[in-house]
Amino acid sequence: MNALTAQGHTPAIQISSFDQLMKFADIASRSGMVPAAYNGKPQAVLIAVQMGSELGLAPMQSLQNIAVINGRPSVWGDALLGLVKASVVCDDVVETMEGEGDAMTAICVAKRKGKSPVEARFSVENAKNAGLWSKQGPWKQYPKRMLQMRARGFALRDAFPDVLRGLITAEEAADIPQDDFRNSVANQRPVDVTPQTRRVEQDRPFNHIAYFENKLADCRNIACVDALWKKWKATIEKAEAVGRPIAPDIIERVQEMLGDRMGEVEQTERQKAEELAAAPIEEPAA
Secondary structure: OOOOOOOOOOOOOOOOOHHHHHHHHHHHHOOOOOOHHHOOOHHHHHHHHHHHHHHOOOHHHHHHHEEEEOOEEEEOHHHHHHHHHHOOOEEEEEEEEEOOHHHOEEEEEEEEOOOOOEEEEEEHHHHHHOOOOOOOOHHHHOHHHHHHHHHHHHHHHHHOHHHHOOOEEHHHHOOOOOOHHHHHHHOOOOOOOOOOOOOOHHHOOOOHHHHHHHHHHOOOOHHHHHHHHHHHHHHHHHHHHOOOOOOHHHHHHHHHHHHHHHHHHHHHHHHHHHHHHHOOOOOOOO
16 A cells, blocks of 8 residues: 555545545535635545545645646645655655755755666756746745755656656746746637538537526525535436536536635625624613
């Protein structure tokens, strides 16, 4: 068993079906025990847990260690090292630091069983060339740590690409500029160049996104959103039962809408409760 995920203990929550995963995502997103990025967003929880399971992480470890930065999934550096060391193909990972001041260099040597060691170095000069050394935030507060994370990320990705499945460290992802060109292309509306054909009305797929968008517009409380959650889960199960499963991108979009609306109504209800609690109590007339 993966030492990183279980360490000899059987998890209290064991997810074995998509329905169980959806229920877990719903509960976790409203628990207050997950990172802020997942609060009120069960669809984000679902994707993070799925990604973590592919790496060998338990559900809660996935939520604590997987971060989406600039639209790119990544893993915090310590979790990245843990995943590699827990793998049977890892022989050892040795990290050192040499030099001082502007001559400082972080070194990481990743040793895979039966393979030559892979060494990666990241120096202050490298950080300056990349425009990182004077960057506000962790690079100013923890320069040695950031150099270490860069060297670690490069060495582990080169030596263990199959273990990490292309993920990078969250520390590195935070330093990658947003790709404006990629976003502009991704946000362009695709042009349909297929020949015009007549479509039979009854063959058109049901527009789940538009349906739930209209329903959510009228939801003003948690009970209403919860009812739509149950309806959506039943819809997914029914579609799978009849052999016409709903496309994953539609599932993700509807769940994102439900999660966002749940967060909004919860905030509204909290504000109402706080205003009610703060309102002065009027004394009865004598």
